[in-house]
Amino acid sequence: MIHLFPVTQKAFRAPLSAFFYACFLLLATLLPAHADCVLxxxxxxxxxxxxxxxxxxxLKDxxxxxxxxxxxxELAHGGRRAQPLAREAKEFTERFLSGGDLELVYDRDRRDNHGRVLAHVYNHRGDSLESALLSAGLAFHIxxxxxxxxxxxxxxxxQEAQDAHRGVWTPGxxxxxxxxxxxxxxxxxxLLTGTVKEVEKNQFVWLELDGPVAVRLQPERDYGHVSGRNWQGRKIEVKGWLVDRGAKYSSQNKNHKRWFVASDSEFTIEISRK
Structure with missing residues (x-):
């Protein structure tokens, strides 16, 4: 479940104070090792x-x-300033992986569209880096x-980090x-929230929200709902990449939303029951 807070779009905070930063690093260090989430x-x-x-x-190769x-x-790059806790996430990963070689475990797809290797990563003790980052609130599950x-x-x-209000889940x-x-x-x-106004179906299910955004769902996934649920009027909370199809697309496809977020599974979206 995604617990969202009423913070506006422009509310990225200034860099953390030295005291808060030191306390945060201490907390992350004290979190238990994560040998779970092993494939x-x-x-x-x-x-x-x-x-x-x-x-x-x-990698060295x-x-x-x-x-x-x-x-x-994300760290600062391309004229964009760093996102909240980007430096902390990088330093956490550096400490977590220090002291030895890494273990890579592959899933179904081994490369992304940027040519990077896709892998589950474990340190030399066999602890899951993904699990540790999520538990510390230094990453979002996608x-x-x-x-x-x-x-x-x-x-x-x-969910553990959300419940404890750690890292990115700290209010504000x-x-x-x-x-x-x-x-x-x-x-x-x-992190995006909105209300479903219309539903369209082709090879995907499209939830058109109150605004210029749609959420694209995979029709074979149930998203935690019974078949045939009426989506209209339901509040959703979704995390993912907001894709801008551009002004030209919008002008040529006036019945389609300009922006969309793709949700491949029920783990990235919450849909209200009423």
């Missing part, structure tokens, strides 16, 4: 060259590895098909966007 024996034992950010690694099942806050083998376990680790730390407030220039990973 199987290691497919590869590899050496780490550097941590690029909380969820991306560079030159390959880039993107963790499956998590999205950590469930992107077809790599859903550990989605239920990772979702439960995120991460902005929550309203579907009705989306404007040109908005995009990237978001």
């Amino acid at each position: 199987g024996e290691a497919d590869e034992i590899v050496a780490l060259k550097k941590v690029v950010d909380g969820d991306t690694l560079r 030159g390959r880039r590895v993107r963790l499956i099942g998590v999205n950590a806050p 469930a992107v098909a077809p790599n859903l083998s550990l989605a239920e376990c990772l979702s439960s680790r995120e 730390v991460w902005p929550v966007l309203q579907a009705a407030d989306i404007r040109p220039g908005d995009g990237g990973f978001v």
Whole structure:
């Protein structure tokens, strides 16, 4: 379940105070190791060259590895400022992986569309990096098909952080966007809330929200609802990448929403019961 807080789109906080930052790192260090969320024996034992950010690694053989099942806050790049807790997520990953080689375990897809290796990553003690990041509140659980083998376990680790208000789940730390407030220039990973106004079906199920945004669902997933539920009027909370199809698309497809968020599984969306 995604517990969203009434924070506006422009509410990214200033850098954390030194005191809060030190306390946060101490808390993360004291969290228990996570040998859970294990898919199987290691497919590869590899050496780490550097941590690029909380969820991306560079190996000594030159390959880039993107963790499956998590999205950590982005560091500053391309003129965009750092997202809340991006530095903390990177430093947490550096400490968690120090002291030895890494274990990579593959799921169904082994590469993303950027050519990065997709893998579940464990440190030399066999502890899950994804599980640890989620439990510390330093990443969001994402469930992107077809790599859903550990989605239920990772979702439960995120829920622990939400319940304890850790990291990105601390009230006021991460902005929550309203579907009705989306404007040109908005995009990237978001927490989004809105109300379903219409439903369209083709190869996907499209929940059209109050605003210029639709949520794309996979028709074969049940999203925790019984078949045939009436979606209209229901409040949703979704996390994922907000895709802007552009002004040209919008002008040529006036019955379609300009922006959409794809939800591949029930682990990334909550739909109200009334």
